[in-house]
Amino acid sequence: MVTGLRQDARTVAAAVVDPELPMLTLADLGVLREVSESGGRVVVTITPTYSGCPAMDTMRDDLEHALRGAGYDDVEIRTALTPAWSSDWISADGRRKLAEAGIAPPGTGPRPAAGPIPLTLGPTVRRVSCPRCGSPDTVEVSRFAATACKALRRCRSCAEPFEHVKEI
Structure with missing residues (x-):
């Protein structure tokens, strides 16, 4: 980022879209679990919608690209399998976007x-x-x-x- 000011890491990660449902962000879908930032290092934790989800590599790549583009040089993307993702985690806004x-x-x-x-x-x-x-x-x-x-x-x-x- 040219200005030297970074966007909030959580805001950046939450805006990344799902590669299979591009009308939803990872936050809408409920797979974005945690974003922590300390001393310029960002750690993002995501959960797959199901075991073996082929979109996980793309989600990781998209998150890393978005965060690096926002000025973060030290980015780690982690996967959490427990608790397992549930369709209950799709936000109300995400459900609306799906229907639309x-x-x-x-x-x-x-x-x-x-x-x-x-x-x-x-x-x-x-x-x-x-x-x-x-x-x-x-x-x-x-x-x-x-x-x-x-x-x-x-x-x-x-x-x-x-x-x-x-x-x-």
Whole structure:
């Protein structure tokens, strides 16, 4: 940075966008866990949305690039696996941004999910409202969409396909 004044490290890290859901920041998604700054050194801790998330390398690179661009020379990106990320960590603003982008946020059925989603080993029937018309009459087309954390659904009312961020 030319002026010698650095932006707040937390503000910089919180503004980095998710590589798979670019309408969300890492803070919106809830994967940005901690940002600490001491003597010019910045340590950022992030949590993957699920084990083996392929976007983690890109998140680390984007965070490091943004922080170095903001004037921080000593940057460390850490990964925390516990507690495991939950879709409950997506902010209200993040849920709004998903819906505005035509992606159903987790817990958008007639009775939104709250708290941890119980693990079931058999088929599940999940009611997800259409982000375009609001109808709860939707059907899952594929358990996996463009990324493993999303499912592909279709609305029976307006016939539009849409993605749904899965509850974890």
